[in-house]
Amino acid sequence: MNDPTGRVFDALADPxxxxxxxxxxxxxxxxxxxxxxxLPVTRQAVAKHLAALNEAxxxxxxxxxxxxxxxxxxxxxGAAMDWMASVGADWDARLAALRKHLRNRRS
Amino acid sequence: MNDPTGRVFDALADPxxxxxxxxxxxxxxxxxxxxxxxLPVTRQAVAKHLAALNEAxxxxxxxxxxxxxxxxxxxxxGAAMDWMASVGADWDARLAALRKHLRNRRS
DNA sequence: AGTATACGCAACCCAGAGGTTGCGGATTCC
DNA sequence: GGAATCCGCAACCTCTGGGTTGCGTATACT
Numbered sequence: 001m002n003d004p005t006g007r008v009f010d011a012l013a014d015p016x017x018x019x020x021x022x023x024x025x026x027x028x029x030x031x032x033x034x035x036x037x038x039l040p041v042t043r044q045a046v047a048k049h050l051a052a053l054n055e056a057x058x059x060x061x062x063x064x065x066x067x068x069x070x071x072x073x074x075x076x077x078g079a080a081m082d083w084m085a086s087v088g089a090d091w092d093a094r095l096a097a098l099r100k101h102l103r104n105r106r107s
Numbered sequence: 108m109n110d111p112t113g114r115v116f117d118a119l120a121d122p123x124x125x126x127x128x129x130x131x132x133x134x135x136x137x138x139x140x141x142x143x144x145x146l147p148v149t150r151q152a153v154a155k156h157l158a159a160l161n162e163a164x165x166x167x168x169x170x171x172x173x174x175x176x177x178x179x180x181x182x183x184x185g186a187a188m189d190w191m192a193s194v195g196a197d198w199d200a201r202l203a204a205l206r207k208h209l210r211n212r213r214s
Numbered sequence: 215a216g217t218a219t220a221c222g223c224a225a226c227c228c229a230g231a232g233g234t235t236g237c238g239g240a241t242t243c244c
Numbered sequence: 245g246g247a248a249t250c251c252g253c254a255a256c257c258t259c260t261g262g263g264t265t266g267c268g269t270a271t272a273c274t
Contacts (some may be wrong), residue, residue: 006122012191014154014232015113025197028205033250036274045233052231066241066250073194081188084119086180091130098135121262140220152263154222159261173271175219219272235249241250242245 004057011056012103016041017049023060024072031067111164114189118163123148124156128165129181138174 011017016039020045023038032050036088050070052058057076062069118124123146130145131137139144139157157177160166164183169176 003160003209005113006120008139009116009119009125012116015110016232018113018116025194026201028198030199031250041232042234043251044235044253047234056141063251066253069113072194072198073206074198077191077195083125084184084188087128087132088184091181093133093177094133094135123262138220148262149264150220151222151265155262170221209215215274217273219270220256221268221270223268225264225266225271227262229262231260235255237254238252240249241261242247244245244247 004076005080007056008058008076011053012080013059014049014052016045016059017053020046020053024070025032029069029071030081033067065071076079111183112187112190115164115165115183117158119187121156121159123152124160127153127156127160128179131166131177136176136178140174141211160210 010019013039017038021031021034023035025104032047033043039046050059050061051080054061054070058073060071060073119128126146127142128136130142139154140150142157143153146153157166157168161168161177165180167178167180169178
């Protein structure tokens, strides 16, 4: 799991974690207890998810007084999207080659 | 897990599954035993992974004689990329608004 | 016909992820 | 100072996901 892209997909694989990211996308700062009120899980569970997101580099934490604020860091999403795009692109290339080959055979 | 996007991320969360997709991107057709030779796992394990990828709509299977051929179907990748893009975009929008706000305060 | 190959199905094992409860320590409010 | 929040740490539980072995079956080779 040293692979950063792998950690991102791992982080995105959980629905609660995706909810956290969605919330973070429209709220720009959030605390664990705040999210725990909107989710069917405990504050500690949310804290673990935030830790996982932080581990994946998708989130940064900053302590402000007695509460810990979490903030989105969408950069790693780019790398993950690049991976998917490359898989899709290579496949598209092969598909195009196949089409060309079929056209040549037919003529 | 009715959410199709969720199933895609779930599928991409496993390194062996990502290897399968990479192989499939450059080979356009593949069998379970073939992949099992290149991976540190059994044929059955690979078969399960292919089943998971099929469940996520990333792969299609077709039986040809005594072997089962698997083929990439990259369409669902697009939906997953859209999800990530929207999260990133919303965040970027909020960031731009914050910058604007700071500029106004400063002047 | 007999052997070898490729598959699917089922039972089983096990580590780890997601979740909970129960604390104790800071920080803010009155 | 005392009560109310907000947090982190740790122990614990449960269940599912990735993996294996074993077996029966269908297709291909010779």
